[in-house]
Amino acid sequence: MKVADLSQRDMAGQLTGKGLPIQIGPFWINLRSTIPDLLRHVAFFYSEYETTESARFFDFHITLKNAGGLRRWVKPQVHFLLDEYAPFKPLPYIHAFAMFEWGLNWCIATTAHRYLIIHAAVLEKAGRGIIMPGVPGSGKSTLCAAMALRGWRLLSDEMVLLDPATRAITPVPRPVSLKNESIGIIRDFSAMAEIGLAAKDTAKGTVAHLKPSATSIRLAGVTSRPHAIVFPKFRAGSRTRLTEKAKNSALLEIQENAFNTHILGKVGFESATSLINSCPVFSLEYSQLEEALPIMERLIADSEVPA
Amino acid sequence: MERRWFANAPDQFCWSIWPDEEEAVLFHQGSGDTLMLNPLGEFLLKRLQLERQTPSELTRSAADFFEIDANSELADAVHLSLLTFRSLGLVISDSL
Amino acid sequence: MVEPLIIQVLVSPDRITRFSAADWDLLMRQAKAANLLAHLHRVLQERGLGDAIPEGPAHHLRAANLITQRSVLAVRWEISQLQEALYSLAIPIVLLKGAAYVLADLPISRGRLFHDIDILVPRSAVEDVEKRLLTWGWRTTHSSAYDQRYYRTWMHEIPPMRHIKRQTVLDIHHSILPLTARLKPDPQKLLAQATNDGGQGDLYWLCDLDLILHSATHLFHDGELEHGLRDLVDIAELLRHFAGRAGFWPALCDRAVEMDLVRPLIYGLRYVQLLLAVDIPEDVTLWMRDQLPGSLLGSTMDRLFLRALRPDHASCGMWGTGQARWALYVRSHYLRMPMKLLIPHLVRKALTGENEGELPGEVQRFIANNPRHRDPG
Helix, strand or coil, rough: HHHHHHCHHHHHHHHCCCCCCECCCCCEEEEEEHHHHHHHHHHCCCCCECCCCCCCCEEEEEHHHHHHHCHHHHCCCCEECCCCCCCCCCEEEHHHHHHHHHHHHHHHHCCCCCEEEEEEEEEECCCEEEEEEEECCCCCCHHHHHHHHHEEEEEEEEEEEEEECCEEEECCCCEEEEECCCHHHHHHHCCCCCCCCCEECCCEEEEEEEEHHHHHHHHCCCEEEEEEEEEEECCCCCCCEEEEEEEHHHHHHHHHHHHHHHHHHHHHHHHHHHHHCCEEEEEEEEEHHHHHCCCCCCCCHHHCCCC | CCCCCCCHHHHHHEEECCCCCCCEEEEECCCCCEEEECCHHHHHHHHHHCCECHHHHHHHHHHHHHCCCCCCCHHHHHHHHHHHHHHHCEEEECCC | CCCHHHHHEEEEEEEHCCCHHHHHHCCCCCCHCCCCCCHHHHHHHHHHHHHHCCCCHHHHHHHHHHHHHHHHHHHHHHHHHHHHHHHHHCCEEEEHHHHHHHCCCCCCHHHHHEEEEEEECHHHHHHHHHHHHHHHHHCCCCCCHHHHHHHHHHHHHHEEECCCCCCCCEECCCCCCCCCCCCCHHHHHHHHHCCCCCCCCCCCCCHHHHHHHHHHHHHHHHHHHHHHHHHHHHHHHHHHCCCCCHHHHHHHHHHHHHCCCHHHHHHHHHHHHHHHCCCCCHHHHHHHHHHCCHHCCCHHHHHHHHHCCCCCCCHCCCCCCCHHHHHHHHHHHHHCCCHHHHHHHHHHHHCCCCCCCCCHHHHHHHHHHHHCCCCCC
């Protein structure tokens, strides 16, 4: 049963009551909130996700609630609670939905240690996955959003869940987080882009989300295999250029970009090494999406990419 | 008397090395750090994983290995490497 | 009263074989709130119940176990750094609590998360230790003059130090109870009995009996009861581990008398027996009754502790849990220092608390006074 199968009133009733179960990739969350922006966020972005009516085990019980006290009347704030524990300082009320997405990232990154969790976008075409690790400003999210709008299956815009033994990637498709200029770029890029409310003046500037395709959500249970790793680097005015990247520096960057290397230790390091040995690694410098996208297509078409 | 140095928990060192690349990647489980090492650094740490060594012993064996002179320049490089490794918690010195 | 699921399962792990999905959900929430996931994992595995755990909870238990394994390595490494920093001082460094369990390789260290590292050094050496650590990247966490003076005048430790790069927190003790406490355990006696298992160097840990006594003292006289169940499990596990040794119980009771720590030991024994079903021999029970006659045990303290030691989770909240923790918090302050010191201290802390809003005032003060529980980093 999907969230969309609930009436608006039932959905709101559950969110404001005992909680709305949502399956997000391999995780089940139980979400509670009375904040209207968050209700709209869930209705818009999570309608295609599975929910359930039966009692079950939840990976995360998440509540977003107004910070109480007198502050409520002056600068209203919102708390993110994992069960009863508040891992973060509260944020301005209007950032509630962004806080939910960040908070859920944090829940996954600090708990799902059955995977090596790499901070990267991952998309798939023809059964072939491309991993795009990215530091802020690398243009990873913009490229990821553009690929998702051109028919690539979105596995994640934020975290690769890699099985250390088999190297299978478990999808955890979520709204793609866009920042600042990216929001306009993606709006202009495709008339099909469904973009939610913008949260202004967050720690990361203005943030808005792109809705993933229904197919990506429907296929969340189907794992993928890495076909190539591409480190994108957006540089205004640059010529689009794909170059092979040294394995040692790729490994160093993967380690730095992984959320749980310190937990997985040797197993994580060996799995990152084997990931890098299993597929070619590139750097992609680009300034134009329309030039970068065909390169990604070519990588997929080429089954004999030099490893 | 010279101090002797050795790897901090030798079994916690994980190496990834590619034959066509000069620098090695080291992950140290205790500190949780991942580092890229030049050939001298790699040689020294691997040596200290095996046994306790004084700086002069290390300088001599590095000279043999790389087939260069055990001059003061190499001795300085060894010394500097040891200090760096020490600050990263990769090596500890003999307190006996 | 109905015991929280986590306590039921710790006492009778077999119960999980009859658990519904909703039971599992609640058990895991309580275990997580009590910081007992890794311990639960160990208990269920040791009882051969691994296969009875459904996939969802199993992932979380294994993850907690992995975090524990990693933190054992991290603690060992952090200790190596301390040793490297302090070796030329040639003073004994005695590890306490978690770090001691790791170095002594006790089973308990395999089901426990670690936050701070606690060491005990001779009081005369504290200044040298502090200076040396400053050059190794450690900085004080309490820079206000008030806090510095408060710690240095009244406390059994200097303000905690945090490493600038690694963020590890180090507590440097010169005793295990504040200087003003009514109980006066002699730190010299702790140092004298510290052990290093025949190893070399300056690194030691408290002897078995003192580990137990310190654990009980920490729980019942330190006012950190929101992790009370976690600490009680420590005491239970230490007792279970060492109790098989010939002459253990008389030695433990004698050491408690020698160290002036009879009362915390008795509380520890009483509540591990009541809540976690640890076997206490009858002659020890008699000894307990002799030492603390009549009404001191039972009624009031039981009512307070049995509430306060429940996991810090709404599902375990009974009317009075918060009040019980608060009453015991005041009590532990009272045990630590004379009334004339207690009152200004509490008031001062209340004013610096930064939380406003829904929490009852006493809980806010409690949190304000336990900064490490406020900030997960």
